[in-house]
Amino acid sequence: MIINQFDNQEDVWPRLLRWARRGYRTALVSLIHIEGSSPRALGAQMAVTDSGEFVGYLSGGCVEKSVALEAVECLQQRHNRSSRYGKDSPYVDIELPCGCGLDIYYDQSLSLALIEQVMQLKQQRVPFWHVTDLPSGQSRIVEMQPGQPASTQRRGDEFWRAHLPAPQMIVIGAGPAVAAIGHIAAAMELETQSYTNNQTTLREVASVGISANHHFATAARLDLSGIDPWSAVVLCFHDHDIEADILHRLLGTPAFYIGAMGSPRAHQLRLQYLQEQGVAEAQIARVKGPIGLIRGAKSRLPLALGIVAEVVAEARTLGLIV
Known part of the structure; x- marks a missing residue:
């Protein structure tokens, strides 16, 4: 049979x-x-x-x-x-x-x-x-x-x-979008991990079945050692001070995608911060924003779907998936 x-x-x-x-x-x-x-x-x-x-x-x-x-x-x-x-x-x-x-x-x-x-x-x-x-x-x-x-x-x-190693989605931040992105990324068979400094977000991510969840207290204690050329990293922060420090560190990794949620104004401010820190223009250009293929999405699921779709499209362009 x-x-x-x-x-x-x-x-x-x-x-x-x-x-x-x-x-x-x-x-x-x-x-x-x-x-x-x-x-x-x-x-x-x-x-x-x-x-x-x-x-x-x-x-x-x-x-x-x-x-x-x-x-x-x-x-x-x-x-x-x-x-x-x-x-x-x-x-x-x-x-x-x-x-x-x-x-x-x-x-x-x-x-x-x-x-x-x-x-x-x-x-x-x-x-x-x-x-x-x-x-x-x-x-x-x-x-x-x-x-x-x-x-x-x-x-x-x-x-x-x-x-090739399976593309992995690493979501760093706090708020309802973290769990939504993790949920949709896992459904797309992307290996998914989340890092958050917020206990509520940690519980939300666990509730959608993502087991690789990590809590960190400060940006300096965030472990980025597992990021490789098959990694996509998405930042979801309202606290842009901690986001800026993490972005600076992420640009030292070989991740194929680095993106951050936020408005066009928020994106300009984060790029300006990186420039003031002396980061090279070529490196700053790696940071994508505003992110997501569904422009103007206001609720978490369409926003998450657009972000995951953008990551998958980038992975396919680079030949990481077919």
Whole structure:
């Protein structure tokens, strides 16, 4: 029986690890070639158990059940394989409305040790490639070096699937917008953390299910060590004095997005403060404001939605997500 566990997870590896540790035999299914225009990007993946349970998706919903059935057959035969769906496919009863051709690779040979290695690198937020030799099915992990193009691609008989750290949203501040931004960011599958100097805000954020919440007493005691090039930081303060000190520190981090809520006048004042502190113009230009794609939003949910949408759009422009 095929059971669809589709839950909007782009990353199937956590589920793959849980299944493997429970003793299930599993297959990793990858989209390794696209002919034409596809609703999913190269490297899209599914994970399937020998009972037919699966997570992930390779199309707009056209092929997943058939792919899961073929993955179960692959597991039963204990042999990796490739297949094609859509254009020039032998599966004439399965149509792809977009008219594309999808080449799919079924890997039933992944070891628990390799799955654990992948998950360790993900948890450590290390970018890497999972390289599969398609004829033999052998896998290896290659860590990316700074400056290397982080693209998923076919290289001869090898498929190099890029894994970048998931974009994380860090919300710093106080007030109802903090919980709203955290809630919507988590729904968008962004890793989300909040930092606040306000106990009421701390309780509000916890109430929407965001567990990575931190309280700080002063700007100097705010821990920014976890901010990396895949981090977006949003400031939500009415107290602009503490905001200015935090902004100054944030400009020393590699965050791909730094934004602060407030009016155009508030934004001009914060930029003026940074100039007076001798911050270089190029650095000051990193601070975005007023933020949010829904201009003039006055209530917390439209405001939060616009801010998260702006962060996601920036991440996509930079190639951090597809």
